[in-house]
Amino acid sequence: MSVPMVSAEDVHKRFGRQEVLKGITLEVERGEVLCLLGPSGSGKSTFLRCINHLEKINAGRLSVDGELVGYRQAGAKLHELHESEIARKRAEIGMVFQLFNLFPHMTALENVTCAPIRVKGMPREQAGSRARELLDRVGLADKLDSYPAQLSGGQQQRVAIARALAMEPKLMLFDEPTSALDPELVGEVLQAMRQLARDGMTMIVVTHEMGFAREVADTVVFMDGGVVVESGRPSEVLERPRHERTRAFLSKVL
Amino acid sequence: MPSAEVTDGAGRPADITAVPVRRPGRWVVAAIVVVVAAALIRSAVTSPGFQWKVVGDYLFDTRVLEGLLVTIELTVIAMAIGIVLGVMLALMRLSPNPLVSSASWLYIWFFRGTPVLVQLLFWYSIAALYPKLALGIPFGPAFVHPDVNTLITAFRAAVLGLGLNEGAYMAEIVRAGMISVDEGQTDAAQSLGMTRIQTMRRVVLPQAMRVIIPPTGNETISMLKTTSLASVITVTELTYAVQLIYSVNFKPIPLLIVASIWYIVCTSVLYVGQYYLERYYGRGATRELVPTALQRWRAGLLSSRREWT
Numbered sequence: 001m002s003v004p005m006v007s008a009e010d011v012h013k014r015f016g017r018q019e020v021l022k023g024i025t026l027e028v029e030r031g032e033v034l035c036l037l038g039p040s041g042s043g044k045s046t047f048l049r050c051i052n053h054l055e056k057i058n059a060g061r062l063s064v065d066g067e068l069v070g071y072r073q074a075g076a077k078l079h080e081l082h083e084s085e086i087a088r089k090r091a092e093i094g095m096v097f098q099l100f101n102l103f104p105h106m107t108a109l110e111n112v113t114c115a116p117i118r119v120k121g122m123p124r125e126q127a128g129s130r131a132r133e134l135l136d137r138v139g140l141a142d143k144l145d146s147y148p149a150q151l152s153g154g155q156q157q158r159v160a161i162a163r164a165l166a167m168e169p170k171l172m173l174f175d176e177p178t179s180a181l182d183p184e185l186v187g188e189v190l191q192a193m194r195q196l197a198r199d200g201m202t203m204i205v206v207t208h209e210m211g212f213a214r215e216v217a218d219t220v221v222f223m224d225g226g227v228v229v230e231s232g233r234p235s236e237v238l239e240r241p242r243h244e245r246t247r248a249f250l251s252k253v254l
Numbered sequence: 255m256p257s258a259e260v261t262d263g264a265g266r267p268a269d270i271t272a273v274p275v276r277r278p279g280r281w282v283v284a285a286i287v288v289v290v291a292a293a294l295i296r297s298a299v300t301s302p303g304f305q306w307k308v309v310g311d312y313l314f315d316t317r318v319l320e321g322l323l324v325t326i327e328l329t330v331i332a333m334a335i336g337i338v339l340g341v342m343l344a345l346m347r348l349s350p351n352p353l354v355s356s357a358s359w360l361y362i363w364f365f366r367g368t369p370v371l372v373q374l375l376f377w378y379s380i381a382a383l384y385p386k387l388a389l390g391i392p393f394g395p396a397f398v399h400p401d402v403n404t405l406i407t408a409f410r411a412a413v414l415g416l417g418l419n420e421g422a423y424m425a426e427i428v429r430a431g432m433i434s435v436d437e438g439q440t441d442a443a444q445s446l447g448m449t450r451i452q453t454m455r456r457v458v459l460p461q462a463m464r465v466i467i468p469p470t471g472n473e474t475i476s477m478l479k480t481t482s483l484a485s486v487i488t489v490t491e492l493t494y495a496v497q498l499i500y501s502v503n504f505k506p507i508p509l510l511i512v513a514s515i516w517y518i519v520c521t522s523v524l525y526v527g528q529y530y531l532e533r534y535y536g537r538g539a540t541r542e543l544v545p546t547a548l549q550r551w552r553a554g555l556l557s558s559r560r561e562w563t
Binding site: 093097104160 | 436438439441442443444445446447448449450452456457460461535537
């Protein structure tokens with residue numbers, strides 16, 4: 001039996017006094033697409049940020065590909081990982097943000113080649129040709145030399161996806177990737193993500209796009225108030241929710 | 255009376271051609287400005303006190319040019335120290351280690367809290383405080399004992415005083431630039447596996463430059479003129495050089511004009527440099543490339559002509 005790509009056991013996270021995650025337990029298998037749904041403030045984004053250690057968890061166990069996030073276990077003791085080790089592990093996990101967070105002082109091509117060159121030490125030409133390939137795949141072969149400010153939101157988000165893929169991640173995290181987009185630009189981003197799912201990428205997607213969840217997700221997890229309310233196949237959770245809270249949420253967004 | 259053609263041949267309405275609003279106030283103000291300017295120029299040209307002939311005689315005097323060179327050297331070295339120190343202090347200030355950030359805070363507090371002139375005098379007389387320096391292991395044996403009086407020349411004291419003081423101001427400018435960069439940029443850089451240093455170097459600092467450059471240009475221009483304070487500790491920079499000359503020939507006015515002309519020439523050169531630096535670091539911030547100074551000036555002339563008539 002293979003190790004799950006992500007495994008969370010009773011994960012807790014506090015910001016000061018406020019407890020944002022109150023015991024999240026879930027598993028994501030290799031090649032699985034998991035969609036996290038829920039009202040804003042339910043802790044979906046925070047959980048996503050915990051997975052690549054942008055946030056530190058306070059209690060519980062969280063591991064990616066069989067290794068703890070941010071710690072090393074020696075006997076009964078946990079040792080904090082050094083910053084460079086955390087960085088190395090983050091490099092294997094791609095992340096796409098709601099507000100794209102492209103580097104505005106770099107062209108589309110430079111955005112995609114930057115990390116492979118600086119982090120992986122990939123030769124410039126090789127990184128360049130890989131980046132061209134990736135940007136071509138998301139339909140932006142003609143925008144290589146454009147700066148983010150010259151691109152539409154949908155184009156920026158596709159560059160951001162290419163940038164994350166350039167690191168050849170084993171897991172992709174999407175934090176509301178289409179929430180900041182005009183409705184007519186949502187489709188092009190979802191199309192790129194659909195393609196990625198078909199190629200077998202393990203993905204965790206925080207989204208409000210129910211159509212995408214129904215069509216692409218293997219598992220849908222509904223979160224509210226820092227806990228998992230229910231999870232299962234999209235057909236079960238979205239069509240026949242068992243919990244009142246899920247039903248109420250779905251009735252508002254569908 | 256607005257002209258009222260409504261359509262051209264193609265059915266599209268013609269561009270509006272209207273009689274512009276009359277602005278007599280503008281003409282009155284412009285006339286005043288011209289008269290005052292003319293009076294100033296006339297007085298400068300005709301008044302014998304200016305002694306333009308003497309100005310011309312000394313403008314390229316070797317002693318003046320040597321002083322100018324020292325001024326430029328002081329400016330460049332002190333700003334270089336200031337910028338390097340400023341970046342280091344800013345990084346220290348943002349460090350998670352409280353001792354490191356407090357050290358930076360203390361430095362900035364001290365050097366911003368005392369006048370540069372006092373700092374210069376202090377460095378100049380540092381030998382009174384530490385006659386001997388000892389280079390070696392702290393609290394252990396020393397290997398070299400340089401003599402402070404010969405080590406700290408007037409020029410070096412000036413460089414130290416101006417540079418260390420500048421570091422404190424630059425630190426605040428750099429810090430302001432760094433905190434102006436959106437946190438999402440750090441998130442994105444870290445999610446790609448960059449370390450804290452790489453994130454700073456590749457992502458945060460280049461973007462902070464847009465905020466850092468204008469006040470740094472300001473500081474450089476200010477530094478160019480602050481170097482004249484080094485005259486009090488006998489550094490023969492531009493101001494002291496002309497002082498030495500007029501203390502012999504008793505013609506302070508034309509010689510101070512000579513110094514002023516060179517200061518203005520230097521600051522003008524810095525203006526141009528700053529403009530192009532801003533243009534370089536502004537890339538990606540706007541959709542179009544910022545025009546060069548000349549392009550912008552020409553565009554401005556054209557549009558103001560349109561507004562005036």
